[in-house]
Amino acid sequence: MPGLLSAGELGRERLEALLAAAAGYRAGMGRRHPDAVVALAFYADSLRTRVGFDVAAARLGARTTTVHAERQGPAMWAPERLEDAVRSIGPWCDALCLRHPEASASRRAAAVSAAPVINCGNGDDEHPTQAVVDLFALQTLTGRLDGLRVAVVGDLHAMRSAHSLVLALAAFEDVFVRAIAPAGLELPAAYAGEVRLEATTELRVDDVDVIYVAGLPAETRTGVLSREQQARYRITPEVAHATVLCPLPRVDEIDPAVDALPQAAYFEQSALGLYARMAVLDAVLSG
Template sequence: MTISTVVKRHLETGTSSVRHLLSTRDVTRHDVTRWMARAEELRVMSAKDRQTILAGSVVAAIFYEPSTRTRLSFESAVLRLGGRVISAENALEHSSAKKGERLEDVFRVLGCYADAIVIRHHENDAMAMAAPQSPVPIINAGAGSGEHPTQALLDVYTIWRELGQVDGLEICIMGDLRYGRTVHSLLQLLTKYRNVSVTLLHPASLGLPEEMMQALRSRGLSIQTTQDLTSALSRADIVYQTRIQTERLSCIDEALGTEKFHLTSASLSVMKPSARILHPLPRVDEIHPEVDDDPRAAYFRQVENGLYMRMAILEDMVRR
């Protein structure tokens, strides 16, 4: 059962009026535009004025898998808006999950303590199945190899800030497309935009799941695959690089051929002067450090953009 199916069924039964952010499939283009506009306002707002926005609110952050950027980005966003954070890191080992507690019960309990729950989970669909039991909004901060919607939202925000548009762009996505949840969410979000053309480059065993490929094409997204790195880079307005999800590989052979898709200074020589390079981070060796100083490398600006996008999302969902 997909996240969208669970949410749709839940809404149809009328059992809750709480809005969750579980998948980019459940986000409208209007939502994205509204959050980007608010992120721009929050960026220039005084710290004093921002501190009143979530004053008195508490957000629970519970992470069953490791995280640096996402967890601290959310926690910083809450604090900058004047709210408070209660958190559990490595919750798979250091929470009642170790005792076998069901996620439905976790949401019921945390909903007594907090006004929203930010969660990263090791299973693709567990939080979607449990979300209907939560009395407060659930924000998906990464679900197994499934989705990572707030990363996709900050990615699109970065594209818009860097190039001034999303419609009509050529986007090259590279790396682990099978297990890369950031890619899954980004591709779903790109279906909201017009005339976007996507080229996929990946090791043979790490391609986009076929069911997802068909679903994206049925929603009008133009997708092609290629092994010609030079050609794809030369056409791209956006190059979205990802790391190999080694922690999710069934065997090491799945990673064979990954070095072919690394970005180096030689890669830069074939790219457009106006192109931009994005990466959800962390990186390993798929983008060489020599690329960092090129003005087209936008991945650290992307991190900063994520702070303001998550501030906008939290304000909207916690105060709803």
């Protein structure tokens, strides 16, 4: 696979191949790339994605090198350009995992990189590797992807994991997505793909298979949300009747009391993410 920039580029055949590979790694397959080097270029904070790809590379037998921040010294009036950094480290590595606060970053990097680029989150645009994690969790936990009914809740204008998930779900048949967001924070049409979608400002999750909590920060493009406004979209035991997923971290979007319910699956989703990331790395390192 020649890198991964957008979930919309994958298509059903490639997604199914990635999910099958993830299942293989979960069953014990490993160490396929003992001579590979993976660059982890994380220009924005990360926990699960950075550590997840670091561990995934190690499980595959590869080594990693990490870029922690933009290069800038006292004699530099501005940080080093992303393109210059990528041109420098690309020839040394077999894959480049990039997280960056700018939406254009992954495509700019891919245009000049000697190594394939894996988009690990670019601003408020996309997070395609998280979409692979999410699909693997959905398939593992529900037994299917076709015919799923999914409620996606949060700031859907800015949450990149929601954007990539909806784009990926569009590759499957008869999928229904209810996009639940406060007014002004709706899912942009560019990410809807061909999925059957219903948009609403009401927290209606009683008729879905999965509740995907994308996150709802206090500060949004429409202003600061009050605690009362945020509480309208909080997942509590009273409404958590379906499988509950979340890309994490959660702040207070999910009541901690939900953790004790059998339908709380976000930490299992996180654990399954290792195998999904191994599958993505394997596909890219294998060309």
